Amino acid sequence: MAKYSEINSFNALKTLNVGAESYQIFSLKEAQHTLGDISKLPKSLKVLLENLLRFEDQMTVKTSDIQSVVAWQNTRSSDQEIQYRPARVLMQDFTGVPAVVDLAAMRAAVANAGADPEKINPLSSVDLVIDHSVMVDHFASSRAFSENVDIEMQRNGERYQFLRWGQSAFDNFSVVPPGTGICHQVNLEYLAQTVWLGESQGQQFAFPDTLVGTDSHTTMINGLGVLGWGVGGIEAEAAMLGQPVSMLIPEVIGFRLTGKLNEGITATDLVLTITQMLRQKGVVGKFVEFYGDGLADLPLADRATIANMAPEYGATCGFFPVDDVTLGYMRLTGRKAERIALVEAYCKEQGLWRHPGDEPVFTDTLSLDMGSVQASVAGPKRPQDKVLLADVPATFSQLMELSLKPAREEKARLENEGGGTAVDVKKASLPNQQDSSFCVIDGKRYPLVHGDVVISAITSCTNTSNPSVMLAAGLLAKKAVEKGLHRKPWVKSSLAPGSKVVTDYLNAAGLTSYLDQLGYNLVGYGCTTCIGNSGPLPAPIEEAITCYDLNVASVLSGNRNFEGRVHPLVKTNWLASPPLVIAYGLAGNIRTDLTTQPIGEGTDGRVVYLKDIWPSQAEIDEVLQKVNTEMFHKEYAAVFEGDENWKSIQIPQSQTYSWDQDSTYIRHPPFFEGIDRPAAPVQNIEFARILAVLGDSVTTDHISPAGNIKQDSPAGRYLQDHGVAPKDFNSYGSRRGNHEVMMRGTFANIRIKNEMLGGEEGGNTLYIPDGQKMSIYDAAMLYKQDRTPLVIIAGKEYGTGSSRDWAAKGTNLLGVKAVIAESFERIHRSNLVGMGVFPLQFVDGQTRQSLNLTGTETLSILGISSEIHPHQHFSVEARRADGSVEHFNVLCRIDTLNEVEYFKAGGILHYVLRNLITA
Template sequence: MPSLDSLKTLKTLTVENREYHYYSLTEAARSLGDLQRLPMSLKVLLENLLRWEDGKTVTGQDLHALAEWLQQRRSDREIQYRPARVLMQDFTGVPAVVDLAAMRAAMAKAGGDPQRINPLSPVDLVIDHSVMVDRYATAQAFGENVDIEMQRNGERYAFLRWGQNAFDNFSVVPPGTGICHQVNLEYLGRTVWTREEDGRTYAFPDTLVGTDSHTTMINGLGVLGWGVGGIEAEAAMLGQPVSMLIPEVIGFKLTGKLREGITATDLVLTVTQMLRKKGVVGKFVEFYGDGLAQLPLADRATIANMAPEYGATCGFFPVDDVTLDYLRLSGRPAATVQLVEAYCKAQGLWREAGQEPVFTDTLALDMDEVEASLAGPKRPQDRVALSQVAQAFNNFIGLQLKVSTKEVGRLESEGGGGVAVGNADQAGEIEYEHEGANHLLKDGAVVIAAITSCTNTSNPSVMMAAGLVAKKAVEKGLQRKPWVKTSLAPGSKVVTDYYKAAGLTPYLDALGFDLVGYGCTTCIGNSGPLAEPIEKAITQADLTVASVLSGNRNFEGRVHPLVKTNWLASPPLVVAYALAGSVRVDLSSEALGLGKDGKPVYLRDIWPSQQEIAEAVAKVDTAMFHKEYAEVFAGDAQWQAIEVPQAATYVWQEDSTYIQHPPFFDDITGPLPVIEDIHGARILALLGDSVTTDHISPAGNIKADSPAGRYLRDKGVEPRDFNSYGSRRGNHEVMMRGTFANIRIRNEMLGGEEGGNTVHVPSAEKLAIYDAAMRYKAEGTPLVVIAGQEYGTGSSRDWAAKGTNLLGVKAVLAESFERIHRSNLVGMGVLPLQFAEGQTRKTLGLTGHERIDILGLSQTQVQPRMTLTLHITREDASTQQIQVLCRIDTLNEVEYFKAGGILHYVLRQLIAS
């Protein structure tokens, strides 16, 4: 740790006869002024600056700026933040390790020592995003899905095992263990971190960045962490600080307690809606108020998890007795729990009753007012009361029932075990045959009901509630509807342990909620195929069907390409909708079905009481955590049997379709790229509001006739073996072909039609965006993308920026950006630009056929948030000039941009030294 000259704050703390050194906020206050009422999250940042103050990257002025935040409740000061560790999942982790391997190769080519490319901070990578729901509703589903996962991903997993051996400070949690955020909450996170240095043990707040936007889930444990792009995380691994502005902090006061029958999911959907309405993008949210004492840690984690959905950088909960209780329950060592209490109390990081920190702004919620809710049909912030879901669906499809006189006819079976038959009638329905029986599939049918994702499967109360609903439903004689694909994919093996202890597993199995895997499945698009007759029926009748999932993401095109409406719900409501079979059934008043006695059964008849849920939750014990995390890094026999090459540099396989040597560092030994004005750029895509990273970055299924599908077929890969885009993130050839290829993206150059196409303006040809980009590249034409508000919302997909770069896009002009994607664009050398207030693509009348010049750029002139000139030349040769804001926000980002990107900057520094 660097020594401090400006502030003598290093103190000692003795806990259970062990001495810890720490940088005291109390001592710092003697020089900086009263810090007591700073938000807890800013106290964590201040401690970080104290610990790393060196007069260069962190100065005394930085410390004073944080202390002075209390006067203005905001600051424009840029600081350098160094998190203690990095968390990754495999979809984002594989390309990160590919980049590190490519950096090692570049270092070796430059004559340096490749082993200098090595994580300096601890990195944990949890393989949780690769399992797909291929098999379901059988006792064999879990084992069969694991086998398929290993077959599909053997090459990727061998690469990760190479990385685990080749890099220091790099650990891999094997597949089939759990979701990274839940593993982080239950095992990896400590609340207070320690480090041995110079014969001393230093104690400091546990902090991290993660390559998944839901890294914020750990905020529920009093750990400050948030999602960054894989690019930024790699830089943090390699010793680069995270450059950031001291944030505004919005205080969210919670009072009261949840009513009978209301779940943590209902609470988080309410909080998400409130905070999205408030506007908290780029800000910290910190929860406070005496209602926290009534909020179990799992509920806090559920709320913190969805910070990306409400747009905040983080959703922080302070440390208190509830935190300590959870640390004990989850099997943390007694010494860890004692240190957390002693350290947080010594540092003023302990929540006290009645505490009212100073915030930039506040809002409040009496939890007694929360009602049963879902969110949908395509955004997580669009909360809908349970009683209004059917009406919301009808509104979505335009209130008018479909009218179609088109003769549908019979579909010829292609080996799927059934056929769709009949006509699409005026009600939007079609009859289909499956496994020897005829069924009627209608608009609003729930075809996927999935208990999945990190958000809710971390929470025993809602998971037990789902099990109890299943038990009561089975006892009443109810069954899921035959068109519903059901699945249970917990985030931790502990979940199935406590289901077994509570005797609920047989009832979930009876309704088709058999275990399908431990990992992110439906929520990230790994829902797997529907039964072939159902897919045919949906397509033939153009039905608008639904998924109901206990996840955090329901963006269009994400869950399944044929499912247009997706609804976030609590796990017990997922079970209920599987029984009802349609989102057009009002569960608040209509029957779920007929019981074995022939009488209607309503949701209220099978909904468990709080007492029943509490008795079930009491079955969760510490021994379960000890059992499941005893050998968390070991993996099963299949994992251990993977052959791993032993080498400091990776041996690239030219014929691999999963792992390829990316071109990012090919010119790294040459001079810095020259920054100059951009002339004659064409518009690759003209996009609307809320374009997510799911729209931009390749995700989900790979279509056989897409550019990526054609590439794989040319390599001899059959469509059945395509796997998903996420699993092929280590191959830039696949990923650049899938950038902007989402089936739901709407390019206004084509009248807003769906699909990843554009117009190659010189020839007026309609082409796939990749094909057009390559043609422009051959012509030497630079490209820009123009969009509306909230560009890049959603998951922190680094390929949304990497793919943009590889397509030849030099700049993205939008009305506003989501935080992580803006940073990632800079990190890949793509210029983010923002319209001036009141100006948009629409006010300018842009069609996408214009030529664009970007003026005011040069190596010496680039400054944070500078104004640039956009020169527009229209098809009729008329011109217009406007001023736009350059969203390179910090001095560090200027240096990264000049170097061609953040990793290029780090690698050039290492080569030079």
């Protein structure tokens, strides 16, 4: 039970009467009598201000902290650190399993220290939605869903048993079983309430619904006026256990939306445009708040689509204020009338309601006339790289010219010398040389060339939560079938909705059968292709790609298309709206200009263009009427119960978990060994070796991949040594409860490029003492035997992408003491601190290139002591192989005083655990 402020320095406590109910609130209107005018404060900062008022204790929240939020209006930025306490925590299973493993390990540590293991319990509401484990093993079949579910239950039995144990062992912890939906859509359609209720000192309080989540796309809920963002599992666990989220009062970028989308333009086109604009602006670590009169006609689902991709445009959140559109969506999705009335009354009372003409004070602003948005996709490897639909073929051609140039030059050289091989010829084949490769599918021979689409997937939370684009896809499928079009045979197609409600309204609109006829059968409810759970391609396809080194494509309606993420054999990946996903499945390649060239040939022998099958807005609006409240009531009536497979899982009834030493999924992690002893003192890092030298935009997927485990990788060898056949490897994401797999998978992405090896792809490095090339894991273990500390060197935006705590945990377990980069993404920087790894930043315009760091140097980071403080500068001594020495300075990216304490304790969970043991 929360304890809210009894200090109330600003006389903010007030009773709010709504109908027959009374609620206690910390009123911003009352507080401003003392604080001063806050009417122009961004609404997202008003949420933070209310949170500080409610938790004022003169220790973690002081009077000056509250005043600093108000003073922000003068400077529009701040270096003031505040302690923020979200109301709840949201998890998905990929990130949730390791979090529950940590909680179970903490319970074991507390018990071993002679204290009560019940001390380890979530203090706030935690919902874990199992949505990241279903894989597309079967597709284009009426049996695909049932077969994929059966395989999912077989593969993940240990994990699911563990989560069911956690649900029974921990208080305030609920699990939404597999086959229900994606955590963000379940949150949007059911869990979130916009205004939350809590009890303190025997009274009922109302306050803004706020949360942190262990998935980057937690921001999707910003579309419902709920302030939330993704954090690493490490931070989420600390928040569960009562630790506030330490943060600086952020800059807030206002994004004005005006006008309306034109006919034929989708919410996906809009969000890709916004993502590109905000990435170019630079909003990492900042709030983005949308405003402007264009919001009046922007559906809630479109708002959620835009908010979802906040990680892609780099912001902490993408906040939409509450208005009539919000209330309409709450009614549609079956929220209780009493709660909807409270939301309206509370938000109007607190100045959180959007009024026409609102002009808050922002740090800076951007503006977009939605009427200027054009049809587009994003790719081939970053979500912010928007490409107009008409420009996709040219973009791919340019990409091929760059990638094939070295092979062609080598081929020409060999020919001049009288040599050359068949492989050289294949690699240098132009996209239009269709006789260079082929595959046999169902007894027929088909050419497969560069630019062919081999995966076409309607997947992930960004779009599958939006009825408009999902129904548009169904209508396009209907028109395509009626014209006699077919999906190309080499295209692996799939449909993975975000919730069962999507299936209900597609059925009600009579569109499911048309999707099925094109091969877009239901494959599961969850995050599939976007997270790397695309499953295997048909063997003839994989063989042709491998043999001819083809640059084939995926088109998916997701939010992530980083290298090596979707499928290890697919090099170019394009984000698109659901109807465009199907269109590319029909075309079969991305070389076709869908705006001017035919997409196929109809049964009447006449060519068909995309415009011939693209649904009108009137047609979409008509079928949107099929979406009704009863569907939401039906699908969420028993959301926590699960099917018979889930209910039949047997679980132990115990406070502490009984670890199975033979398990390859759930292992007791080593993080809390010696927790009953004082933390080791913070000191200089001396004579460290460089484990890898990496470039710009190294993602958490590069650092800790979520997808396939290669048979000959360190993780693959470990699993085979423990009796797991390659066909049962599952994915790195599903193995996150086993530190042995995950540390072997750290820096094991097949597309990561280590400049110590000339930039070749793959998770390898040079073991400097003897110059031998080996896997990064194997080198790290050799260094560990010699007690040699390690450092990673990197470029800009290190750790971009998913909020993946294993990217920091694995780094720690490899023995890496510091990462020196040009800049960090927000969540990963925080996770590194949370695991006791120094995030350090180059200064004075220096980079790895300007300093000529090759990876052969020995580094000593000097000036580190127990008196460490935020943004301190340290000296680095680089000793080269020739004996010369160079010194340069780095900036400590431990950003807050709380983070200093966490780092000194060895990590945030170590800090919490030591306090609990000694309490």
